[in-house]
Amino acid sequence: MAEIVNLRMARKAKARAADKAQADANRAQHGRTKTERKATEAEAARLTRTVEGARRETDD
Template sequence: MADIINLRQARKNRARAEREAEAAASRARSGRTKSEKTRERAEAEAAQRRLAGHRLEGSTSGTPQDGDAC
């Protein structure tokens, strides 16, 4: 037979776990040195430039247009 659970408590536990995960991510972001933050920002910008460089001319979305075959 299935266990009886209190839905209110289950919702609170799930919300608590989500807040804890967000707090852990925030601690990881905030607990870095300035050079680490600068390096990560530069890497993200380089990745964006690399991605933009691989885009096709005139294509703004990844979906085929009218009459385009895949």
């Protein structure tokens, strides 16, 4: 036989899991030191410069 599932409890468990995932993402984004944030920004800027510098010009 199939397992009986209480839909109200299943819905609440799903909502709790989604809230936990959002909280983890927020902790990863906002729970960093100023030095870590600056390093991430510098890395992103370096990658952007590298990609832009490697672009080929087209004659349209």
